[in-house]
Amino acid sequence: MQPLYIPLSQHKFTYGTQRLWPLVSAATSQALDRALIAQGYTSPLLMQYAADALWQYLQRLASVRQAQAPALLVLTGAGHNAGDGYLCAALAYQAGWPVQIISLVAPEKLQGEPQKSYQQAQALGIPIHLWPQVLSLELQQAHGQGDLYVLDALLGTGAQAPIQASWCDAIAYINQMSAYILAVDVPSGLDASTSALLGNECVRAQATLSLISVKAGLVTGQAPTYVGELALAPLVPAHALATAYTSLSFAQQADLLLAAGVWQQAPKARLAHAHKGHYGRVLIVGGDLGYGGAILLATQAALRAGAGWVRVLTRAEHMAPILTRTPEAMVLNADPQRLAQEIDQADVILLGPGLGQTAWGRALYQAAVQTWQQDSTKTWVLDADALNLYAQSPHQPLLPKTCVLTPHFGEGARLLNTSVAQIQADPYRAVQTIATQTQAFVVLKGAGSLIYHPQLARPWVCPWGNPGMASAGMGDTLAGLIAGLLAPPTKCTLSIQVQGQAIAYAVAIHALAADLAVKTWGETSMLAQDLIPEIAKLMQVKSPSQWDALWR
Numbered sequence: 001m002q003p004l005y006i007p008l009s010q011h012k013f014t015y016g017t018q019r020l021w022p023l024v025s026a027a028t029s030q031a032l033d034r035a036l037i038a039q040g041y042t043s044p045l046l047m048q049y050a051a052d053a054l055w056q057y058l059q060r061l062a063s064v065r066q067a068q069a070p071a072l073l074v075l076t077g078a079g080h081n082a083g084d085g086y087l088c089a090a091l092a093y094q095a096g097w098p099v100q101i102i103s104l105v106a107p108e109k110l111q112g113e114p115q116k117s118y119q120q121a122q123a124l125g126i127p128i129h130l131w132p133q134v135l136s137l138e139l140q141q142a143h144g145q146g147d148l149y150v151l152d153a154l155l156g157t158g159a160q161a162p163i164q165a166s167w168c169d170a171i172a173y174i175n176q177m178s179a180y181i182l183a184v185d186v187p188s189g190l191d192a193s194t195s196a197l198l199g200n201e202c203v204r205a206q207a208t209l210s211l212i213s214v215k216a217g218l219v220t221g222q223a224p225t226y227v228g229e230l231a232l233a234p235l236v237p238a239h240a241l242a243t244a245y246t247s248l249s250f251a252q253q254a255d256l257l258l259a260a261g262v263w264q265q266a267p268k269a270r271l272a273h274a275h276k277g278h279y280g281r282v283l284i285v286g287g288d289l290g291y292g293g294a295i296l297l298a299t300q301a302a303l304r305a306g307a308g309w310v311r312v313l314t315r316a317e318h319m320a321p322i323l324t325r326t327p328e329a330m331v332l333n334a335d336p337q338r339l340a341q342e343i344d345q346a347d348v349i350l351l352g353p354g355l356g357q358t359a360w361g362r363a364l365y366q367a368a369v370q371t372w373q374q375d376s377t378k379t380w381v382l383d384a385d386a387l388n389l390y391a392q393s394p395h396q397p398l399l400p401k402t403c404v405l406t407p408h409f410g411e412g413a414r415l416l417n418t419s420v421a422q423i424q425a426d427p428y429r430a431v432q433t434i435a436t437q438t439q440a441f442v443v444l445k446g447a448g449s450l451i452y453h454p455q456l457a458r459p460w461v462c463p464w465g466n467p468g469m470a471s472a473g474m475g476d477t478l479a480g481l482i483a484g485l486l487a488p489p490t491k492c493t494l495s496i497q498v499q500g501q502a503i504a505y506a507v508a509i510h511a512l513a514a515d516l517a518v519k520t521w522g523e524t525s526m527l528a529q530d531l532i533p534e535i536a537k538l539m540q541v542k543s544p545s546q547w548d549a550l551w552r
């Protein structure tokens, strides 16, 4: 049987020659449903296709896990999401799995398709309990043996905040089970558009099968904790979906970067007669006392990204350690007077790794601002305390014409003078607001990093990376990588689109390097420096087969 879903969390994942995948809001997803219904894919048909895909996913999972006597518990609410759940329960029951359903909504309150699906499950004789009834002995036994699968069909794209206490209790109840949770379309409690949490509890699924389209709220911010493995069940043929997309009058929300296209963005083969001037000059400024490692990592990443030369302005105390580890770099004692002259010689200036906020760092920041105000033709990357100092300025200076800001959520909150919670409530809005206010490229770093510039149609989302990246030096490495990849002088004169692709490539390679490194070091022990050799490996990939070989 043809697979009814496409796994999106795999690194080997490719989809034709596409480089991007559309991410949609809940509203767009509902409009897509309507457009498909208008093509003759009626609501009951789509619901049955959804149930078929969910059931196939569960069966394959049980087979991979060599599950003994698998049992299914389905939690349902009132909407179409629940309808998918009832129909999937019916398929599992007919195949001989022990199945029980816990509904949070009294049957007499159900309407339309969800009501019909409920009646179908009921007619088969599947036990349906109204929350908070306890599980029957049979399922409890299966649960004890660890073969219990839970289908979360409580809330889908129609979910609204807040989640009431009794629903939170039900969510907490399934989260504490030692069962495998598959979420239908969206983990209940997560906003499908923004990745915000709608209440105090959210289903923590091992996997989510997104239906018809991938929702933007599943891939960024806090979402990866709740979504688990992500897969898409398109439900309808590609041509029907393409017609549905073109009939929409409003744009999709974001684009997901895809592995299929990432390697195609790698720097081209070098000219046979090349000299280092062809590959650009990067100046890195930072590394106050106590922060020598930050500037070292940025330097190594910029060099591995292929920059022709890298000069470093830092504290005198850090010169010898950096040179010992990276003799290819030119390392100089930083003083604000020297800065203008060094900037003049560079194509790209990275300001911020380990810059700190003492008088030393502030003086360098001020000198840098004066320089770019006089000559805004250079490409700048502002990271770490350069962002904080910019955010603190009472009169924020106009940024250079080509500028990349790389805030994490905390720095993003300072740039917008708001809280981290507000950024988490809608990272898409945050990245677009920062970029619009500054007219710069913004890389909002975190799980599912976002990349945006006001002249791009939509933010791009990087789907790779792992929680081991929540460690010191990761941001410095990324900043160095971006600076190195933007360094070739030709890049600076190219369009926003092409510069954006170089930045997206840097973000992707950084996350993918972490996904390679984690295979050796594990999430707990992986260090930022472990990414450097993996970055070099990834940048050598020139074909899909080389790409696949990396992930074997």
Ligand SMILES: NC(=O)C1=CN([C@@H]2O[C@H](COP(=O)(O)OP(=O)(O)OC[C@H]3O[C@@H](n4cnc5c(N)ncnc54)[C@H](O)[C@@H]3O)[C@@H](O)[C@H]2O)[C@@H](O)CC1
Pocket (backbone or CB within 6 Å): 033, 042, 043, 044, 046, 047, 050, 077, 078, 079, 080, 081, 082, 084, 154, 155, 156, 157, 158, 159, 160, 161, 162, 163, 164, 167, 184, 185, 186, 211, 212
């Ligand atoms: N329309 C269609 O034809 C299709 C819909 N599909 C499924 O349908 C879902 C969307 O269906 P709906 O629009 O019915 O949305 P939902 O299934 O998310 O349910 C909305 C219902 O939940 C209630 N609700 C919202 N927030 C709540 C909260 N915080 N606490 C308690 N109850 C709450 C609403 O009052 C409404 O009754 C998708 O996520 C997908 O799973 C799929 O079957 C594909 C086809």
